[in-house]
Amino acid sequence: MVNQSMAALGNNRSTIRELFEYGNQRAAVVGRENVFDFSLGNPSVPAPDAVRQAILEEAAGNPVALHGYTSAQGAADVRTALADDLNRRFGTAYTGDSLYLTVGAAAALSCAFKALACPGDEFVVLSPYFPEYLMFIESGAGAKAVIVPPSVQDFQINFDALEQKMSAYTKAVVINSPNNPSGAVYSEQTIRRLAELLQSKEKQYGHPIYLISDEPYRELVFDGVQVPFVPNYYDNTIVCYSYSKSLSLPGERIGYVLVPPQSADSADVYAAVCGAGRALGYVCAPSLFQRVVARCTGLTGDLTVYKTNRDLLYDNLTAMGYRCVKPAGAFYLFPQTLEPDDRAFCERAKKYDLLVVPGADFGAPGHMRISYCVATGTIRRALPLFEKLAQEYR
Amino acid sequence: MVNQSMAALGNNRSTIRELFEYGNQRAAVVGRENVFDFSLGNPSVPAPDAVRQAILEEAAGNPVALHGYTSAQGAADVRTALADDLNRRFGTAYTGDSLYLTVGAAAALSCAFKALACPGDEFVVLSPYFPEYLMFIESGAGAKAVIVPPSVQDFQINFDALEQKMSAYTKAVVINSPNNPSGAVYSEQTIRRLAELLQSKEKQYGHPIYLISDEPYRELVFDGVQVPFVPNYYDNTIVCYSYSKSLSLPGERIGYVLVPPQSADSADVYAAVCGAGRALGYVCAPSLFQRVVARCTGLTGDLTVYKTNRDLLYDNLTAMGYRCVKPAGAFYLFPQTLEPDDRAFCERAKKYDLLVVPGADFGAPGHMRISYCVATGTIRRALPLFEKLAQEYR
Numbered sequence A, B: 001m002v003n004q005s006m007a008a009l010g011n012n013r014s015t016i017r018e019l020f021e022y023g024n025q026r027a028a029v030v031g032r033e034n035v036f037d038f039s040l041g042n043p044s045v046p047a048p049d050a051v052r053q054a055i056l057e058e059a060a061g062n063p064v065a066l067h068g069y070t071s072a073q074g075a076a077d078v079r080t081a082l083a084d085d086l087n088r089r090f091g092t093a094y095t096g097d098s099l100y101l102t103v104g105a106a107a108a109l110s111c112a113f114k115a116l117a118c119p120g121d122e123f124v125v126l127s128p129y130f131p132e133y134l135m136f137i138e139s140g141a142g143a144k145a146v147i148v149p150p151s152v153q154d155f156q157i158n159f160d161a162l163e164q165k166m167s168a169y170t171k172a173v174v175i176n177s178p179n180n181p182s183g184a185v186y187s188e189q190t191i192r193r194l195a196e197l198l199q200s201k202e203k204q205y206g207h208p209i210y211l212i213s214d215e216p217y218r219e220l221v222f223d224g225v226q227v228p229f230v231p232n233y234y235d236n237t238i239v240c241y242s243y244s245k246s247l248s249l250p251g252e253r254i255g256y257v258l259v260p261p262q263s264a265d266s267a268d269v270y271a272a273v274c275g276a277g278r279a280l281g282y283v284c285a286p287s288l289f290q291r292v293v294a295r296c297t298g299l300t301g302d303l304t305v306y307k308t309n310r311d312l313l314y315d316n317l318t319a320m321g322y323r324c325v326k327p328a329g330a331f332y333l334f335p336q337t338l339e340p341d342d343r344a345f346c347e348r349a350k351k352y353d354l355l356v357v358p359g360a361d362f363g364a365p366g367h368m369r370i371s372y373c374v375a376t377g378t379i380r381r382a383l384p385l386f387e388k389l390a391q392e393y394r
Helices: A004-011 A015-030 A049-059 A063-067 A076-090 A104-116 A132-140 A159-165 A188-205 A266-280 A287-295 A304-320 A342-350 A376-391 B004-011 B015-030 B049-059 B076-090 B104-116 B132-140 B159-165 B188-205 B266-280 B287-295 B304-320 B342-350 B376-391
Strands: A099-102 A122-126 A144-148 A170-175 A210-214 A237-242 A255-258 A368-371 B099-102 B122-126 B144-148 B170-175 B210-214 B237-242 B255-258 B368-371
Touching: A004 A132, A004 B104, A004 B266, A049 A287, A049 B049, A063 A287, A063 B049, A076 A099, A076 A287, A099 A104, A099 A266, A104 A132, A104 A210, A104 A237, A104 A255, A104 A266, A104 B004, A122 A132, A122 A159, A132 A144, A132 B266, A144 A159, A159 A188, A170 A188, A188 A210, A266 B004, A266 B132, A287 B287, A304 A376, A342 A368, B004 B132, B049 B287, B076 B099, B076 B287, B099 B104, B099 B266, B104 B132, B104 B210, B104 B237, B104 B255, B104 B266, B122 B132, B122 B159, B132 B144, B144 B159, B159 B188, B170 B188, B188 B210, B304 B376, B342 B368
Parallel strands: A122 A144, A122 A170, A170 A210, A210 A237, B122 B144, B122 B170, B170 B210, B210 B237
Antiparallel strands: A099 A255, A237 A255, B099 B255, B237 B255
């Protein structure tokens, strides 16, 4: 009597959530310190102290104003502050009218897909991808997700495959750089080549093709790597952003959709994002955290531990024989598994209480995702276990 | 190129939002104190001080835990606290496993509709209704909304019309008591009669019919009126709740879906609610406010001003000749307009800078909604203008 596809989605929790629950069960048996849960992308770095200061200062104000409804698209002064911050950093000239504040990146993506999706439309998703994209596109927006296989040697874009998968039905291409799960950051060269391909396909098919750039990890990069600001390379870019990772606020659900005025039919797209927000019940992102992020523009948590963790894991795992593209950002390592069947490998890893996620979940079988947003000590203690696991395959 | 129905939803802002913006424009011309904006349902009562205390105490804790992702359905201890509160107040025996925390009531309703909706299903909505129900049901969940005309003499249920509108396609009936926009509270007699009707229709059609009870105004009642707790009268009730009104936190977007274990296929329904949350991008309600509401169970703001405002408006407007069912709850008065065309009447009211919403927007033409969640002084100063408006019709 209920919607069976919704019940299936609810009953078949994502592998990540399953591992998280499994880890909790194991912790009760062997002790929390003996379970090495590398499954979840929950930042381990605390929010910068400016977040606490902002909460305290806002909480001292008038509660009716603070906790009241804002405009559906977010408070005007908050949107202006966030647009100013983008302009300062990326040389753009946005106003708050291009921003629609959302309940995190998931809401941003859901609203963007729902806003664009017309009957028959296809959204092209590049592997490896965040698995929930497929839910948002198919179950949420009722469109079709078309999956492009990965470029496993560098986790940049597999352009030949992308070009083959595009068609007159392509409404948008979805990218995520810095990438979950590979940690790859698309180079300026990659973004330029992508822009050229999309422009030529727009000409070929005679309609705009949007580039939905999902960027919650934009600020999490190492070794001075630059993340190209995608709208500066391709006009028809729609940015979905969340403060989950940069400010370590994943539970607070605060982000935005940016519809640049340069993009095709931008007024219509923005209106449709607002309409999708209404249809999905999303109007008005959480009001206190709207104000908090406006007060914290340009800040991040102290992200140095992520680099420490990346280096420790990457250097040791590659020395043990694991093969891996060195990630330049985010907080994930995505090595090849030591047998082709990544699910079997990840099951075997559980024997050592190492919880890692099969790459097949992200459209890249033969890999495993290791979330290293954990205490560095946890990684140190896990390394001998990764070594034991590797020994099984020698 | 965008989804035209989404763009239309975004471009055609609700009448309420239009009035709100119009009021801001008028305020710039004639001064804020001379605009009498009775359009929005934004609580005027501050959140109880316990909310501020809870925020301060939580903010003093570990930010990684405080702002991290919770379980998709909400933190287990928070759900337990909310279930315990319901049990204490309504004599039930729920556990946290029956609750799914949401980003406000809009998300709760969206997830409930999406969870239940199968192809061909109809959701029966009783006038007068919150207009966004129709968006959530049709644009969000892709089902059909069937509208039942109001019982204008008392704003209880028009049972004859309801019975006529039900069919084998009826998946659920949606109620909202205390009601927005009429302020009516369904009596115990009404709820019993509704339960009997639904039970007989379940037998007739051979499948469960859910009762979706949208209750954000549950605690806002006057003169000792009791609000029957609907699941205690009809097993197949699904409750959608928000703390927007009781704790004056509308902007913070925190509420829940309750799927009582007594309801038909409750495990499947709960799973489908979880699945709908995934599909719509809703997992994990805002984490700080999960903790805040758990700390504030059983509390409300000081709601006495709403009774003062109701009495002042009701007594004076009826003395002027406006005809009105006396509301027993919420913070709306829903008088008949002084001409049958409520839109024309509300336009005429603008001449006096009285902003009220046409009843047609709520499925009850010939009425106007006056939101009296404003300062009492605003009502006092508006009364002579309501009198002048009435004089035009004498």
